[in-house]
Amino acid sequence: MSEPFDPADVTWSRVSPRLAAARITTTCIVFALPIAILVVIAVLTGELWVWVSAAVLALFVGWLVLLTRRQVRAIGYAERADDLLVRKGLMFRQLVVVPYGRMQYVDVTAGPLARKFGIASVQLHTASPATTATIDGLPPHEAARLRERLASRGEARLAGL
Structure with a gap:
């Protein structure tokens, strides 16, 4: 189990x-x-x-x-065939499952300090504000790759509706 x-x-x-x-x-x-x-x-x-x-x-x-x-070691994400999983937290753990078909758009952001450390954040926006998920601390090339991949998977799932 x-x-x-x-x-x-x-x-x-x-x-x-x-x-x-x-x-x-x-x-x-x-x-x-x-x-x-x-x-x-x-x-x-x-x-x-x-x-x-x-x-x-x-x-x-x-x-x-x-x-x-x-x-930071507790933060993770996983791309599956139909959805993206994002987990975080030590004492109060959280697992967010975002179906690709529910994604409206994907943001990549990096403030001055994040750019100094060579990291960026990917934020997923869905139809429901409660299921918005953020993945902080990605290298910029990985954030861009993830944005493109999630956007294309989201568009493919929306086309199937």
Whole structure:
């Protein structure tokens, strides 16, 4: 018997590990200023509780770094004959099944940080907003290939309706 989030007949493709580096960079950018402010205040005042606050925040960032790496390893997608599967999540797992015939259009996006790390995102739009799926962290050539393949499969399935 197969697991609901890991069907037996599926070979999963992984996203680039550079996605973890991009997300970790974002986390560090967000938390660098608060930690720096706490350290400056701690140096100026000499209060122990401010040092403890800075240390707790730094430990929280370290935990987020470890968690981000595991979250990225949990992301996968699989192309099957009639649909695309997208899975993600560690504690709260999610498996989205998008039938090719329901796809309306496919977007490929890459912001400045994503371009710096050499990754892009593919977003699938369907007739139902609830089944919109996103695959983050693909190399640009793979994102373009997937976009073309999904668009052609979607058009072929729509023509058959």
